[in-house]
Amino acid sequence: MIAAKRLQRERVRSRDPAPIDATTIADAASQFGLALNESQSSALSQYAALLLRWNSVHNLTAIDSPAQVLTHHLLDSLAIVPEIQRRTPAGSLRVLDVGAGGGLPGIPLAIAAPEMQVTLIDKVQKKIAFLNQVKLELGLNNVTCHHGRVEALQSDSPYEVIVARAFASLEEFVRLTRHLLARHGGWFAMKGAVQSEELNKLKLAPDVRVVETIRLRVPGLQAERHLLVMQLIER
Numbered sequence: 104m105i106a107a108k109r110l111q112r113e114r115v116r117s118r119d120p121a122p123i124d125a126t127t128i129a130d131a132a133s134q135f136g137l138a139l140n141e142s143q144s145s146a147l148s149q150y151a152a153l154l155l156r157w158n159s160v161h162n163l164t165a166i167d168s169p170a171q172v173l174t175h176h177l178l179d180s181l182a183i184v185p186e187i188q189r190r191t192p193a194g195s196l197r198v199l200d201v202g203a204g205g206g207l208p209g210i211p212l213a214i215a216a217p218e219m220q221v222t223l224i225d226k227v228q229k230k231i232a233f234l235n236q237v238k239l240e241l242g243l244n245n246v247t248c249h250h251g252r253v254e255a256l257q258s259d260s261p262y263e264v265i266v267a268r269a270f271a272s273l274e275e276f277v278r279l280t281r282h283l284l285a286r287h288g289g290w291f292a293m294k295g296a297v298q299s300e301e302l303n304k305l306k307l308a309p310d311v312r313v314v315e316t317i318r319l320r321v322p323g324l325q326a327e328r329h330l331l332v333m334q335l336i337e338r
Contacts, residue, residue, distance in 0.1 A: 122148055122152045123148050128144045128178075131323070132215075134322050135185065135322070136185045143214050146214045147177055147181075147211060150177075150210055151169065151173070153233075161229050174322070176207050177211055178321045179268075180207050180212065182319045182328070183330050184216055186317055191264060194218060196219045196220065197260060198212060198219045198221045198262060199262040200212070200267070201224060201266070201276065202225060202253070202267055202269075202271070203225045205234075206233070208293065209246070210243070217245055222246075224253050226252050231249070253283070254280075256283060261288065262285055263287075264289060266291040269293065270292075272301050273292055274308065277308055281311075281335075289314070290331075292330070293330055294330075295327050297316060313332070315331070316331050
């Protein structure tokens with residue numbers, strides 16, 4: 104049994120694609136104003152390698168080429184870091200990544216902005232197992248992984264930032280997580296094209312408003328990408 108498991112691991116490693124160069128990641132991130140040091144870009148390269156390796160066995164993402172992992176996953180996630188930093192107070196931030204999946208955008212956020220205390224939540228156990236392995240191998244002390252549904256999550260300390268990438272509609276995203284948002288916090292929803300139907304449904308929650316819609320420009324990614332920032336309206 105042990106020999107069979109070892110053989111399986113060796114077969115997986117033999118199929119490992121070429122790693123994404125750390126310098127390439129740093130150079131691309133600098134195009135949208137994010138400065139990564141050598142340690143951070145190296146950690147992002149290692150994370151991408153882990154994602155590709157695990158994906159070959161556990162099907163964590165539909166994307167399985169290093170080039171697309173760079174553009175569609177790493178850079179797409181990193182592009183929101185300067186936007187969050189510009190719109191939140193300096194210093195330590197509690198961040199919740201809802202439906203974290205393979206760790207996007209939460210793991211890149213935790214690496215690029217170590218002042219963020221990032222909680223990753225997903226209802227799929229194998230994805231949380233992967234995220235715990237990433238945390239262990241990369242030494243990410245600012246990451247917490249939680250298996251379960253976000254609507255059932257309870258926290259003594261609310262989150263200043265709640266982020267999601269292709270998780271659900273805006274209305275559902277807000278409804279499932281509003282009990283976790285800090286009073287002056289914000290929801291950050293990563294979307295492709297902005298759908299008017301989604302915005303109209305969000306209006307059914309009269310105490311929530313979209314305060315900003317930011318068009319993201321991700322190097323090498325031609326598709327539309329937006330970041331919608333939502334907050335509670337004080338009455």
